[in-house]
Amino acid sequence: MYNVFGDFMERLQKIIAESGYCSRRKAEELISKGKVKVNNKVETKLGTKASYDDYIEVEVNPLNKKEDKVYFLLNKPRGVVTSVTDDKGRKTVVDLINTDKRIYPVGRLDYDTTGLLLLTNDGELTNFLIHPKNNIEKVYVAKIKGLISKDDLRTLCRGIIIDGKKTNKAQSKILKIDKKNNCSVVELIIHEGRNHQVKKMFESIGYEVLKLKRESISFLTLDGVKSGEYRELSVKEVKKLYGEKND
Numbered sequence: 001m002y003n004v005f006g007d008f009m010e011r012l013q014k015i016i017a018e019s020g021y022c023s024r025r026k027a028e029e030l031i032s033k034g035k036v037k038v039n040n041k042v043e044t045k046l047g048t049k050a051s052y053d054d055y056i057e058v059e060v061n062p063l064n065k066k067e068d069k070v071y072f073l074l075n076k077p078r079g080v081v082t083s084v085t086d087d088k089g090r091k092t093v094v095d096l097i098n099t100d101k102r103i104y105p106v107g108r109l110d111y112d113t114t115g116l117l118l119l120t121n122d123g124e125l126t127n128f129l130i131h132p133k134n135n136i137e138k139v140y141v142a143k144i145k146g147l148i149s150k151d152d153l154r155t156l157c158r159g160i161i162i163d164g165k166k167t168n169k170a171q172s173k174i175l176k177i178d179k180k181n182n183c184s185v186v187e188l189i190i191h192e193g194r195n196h197q198v199k200k201m202f203e204s205i206g207y208e209v210l211k212l213k214r215e216s217i218s219f220l221t222l223d224g225v226k227s228g229e230y231r232e233l234s235v236k237e238v239k240k241l242y243g244e245k246n247d
């Protein structure tokens with residue numbers, strides 16, 4: 001059933017139960033006791049329907065309603081902030097995605113870092129992906145100033161102290177040594193996501209990062225997604241990410 005605005009209407013106790021606030025039976029009890037308000041009006045009738053856009057309060061608590069989950073893979077360009085809004089009025093990663101859902105980025109890439117960024121409204125998956133204990137692999141390609149040595153990379157990969165804490169073991173590969181321009185290109189694989197981690201890791205062994213791109217997160221890559229573009233994850237990909245969670 002839809003209301004005059006075309007919003008889908010659902011029984012109030014179902015909306016409350018779906019939000020995870022309490023069971024459907026408990027929701028019925030709360031409605032009967034006059035503890036539930038819809039758009040600031042107390043509803044005590046059990047058959048009452050509401051829309052997912054209505055403002056619902058249960059025992060004075062605003063209800064966080066269940067929303068369809070969406071998952072986007074963005075190829076972030078340079079010069080875009082990884083946040084939902086920006087107080088300096090700069091373009092954000094959320095501005096690049098056409099959706100009416102309240103999405104947010106999973107972790108962050110610096111203003112000048114490019115590459116793979118996930119955005120979603122799924123808090124559970126976000127928490128899983130960003131928690132270091134879950135060892136989610138992230139592959140970065142960094143262009144650095146100077147000609148890096150294998151010894152320096154070994155030091156980097158064994159784990160080094162940044163911000164007073166040792167980084168976990170990492171893997172790396174030299175992709176290019178450019179003697180003419182005095183720079184190197186290195187692939188670095190890490191499993192954490194500390195603030196400015198890659199730049200700080202290279203800095204700590206004496207190299208400045210000139211350019212940084214994230215190539216992949218877990219099995220997700222940028223294949224077929226140009227800079228500034230995005231795609232939705234398939235159901236299979238989301239299940240696979242959740243699979244990693246349950247492995």
Ligand code: URA
Binds near residue numbers: 110195196199
């Ligand atoms: N590490 C950094 O230093 N910057 C990023 O944007 C991501 C990882």
